[in-house]
Amino acid sequence: MRIHLIRHGQTHWNKERRVQGQTESTLCEEGREQAAALRPVLNRLTIDKVYCSTSIRTRETAAILFADRDIETEYRDSLREILLGPWEGFLQAEVKEKYPESFEEFWHFPHRFALTGAETFEQVQQRGMQELQRVIDEAAGQHVAIISHGVLIKSILCHLEGRPLDRLWEPPVMHNCSHSIIAVDKDRSTVPQIIQYAETVQ
16 A cells, blocks of 8 residues: 655745745646656556545645546545644744744744644644544545645654654755655555655655
8 A cells, every 4th residue: 555645836825935824825827747757656556545634725835746547536634734723824034023932832843832823733734644544444445645734744754764753854955746655465464654754746
């Protein structure tokens, strides 16, 4: 079993360096081009089903990625990005000025990050791992794609690596439309293995 983890394409808010979280934003032209560039790579691979975050930006990305193929797609709230509550919709510079301590923790000490109205990284990782296990159980023996978000995907890979959350932001960087692959044994007796980490189409 192969699980393809793909981050959505670049959005207008990504370009503006505006905090998205679970607030809706749409792909910019570069984001659509990123997804179109990845599409022929995925077309060469066996993918039996797609699981997609319910966010607009992931739905748009999935529509471009699989435009040439008739693949069952299921949309799930559990694959959405980290909830960042009071930060969402504001520029990162504005958040840094208003919440300097939390902003520093988010980017440099993620294991300490705790903001009222937001998820912690531990909560996102737990949600992501629960959903990964659900996909593995439901789609056993199939090859699937999960179209999701940077923090959620990064937290899953961090767990599978055995890397503590204080090292979450270490490279590789989870660029827009980056493509990671997890291999799952048939008998699921071992921890899923990362066989590709955040590759992008050049």
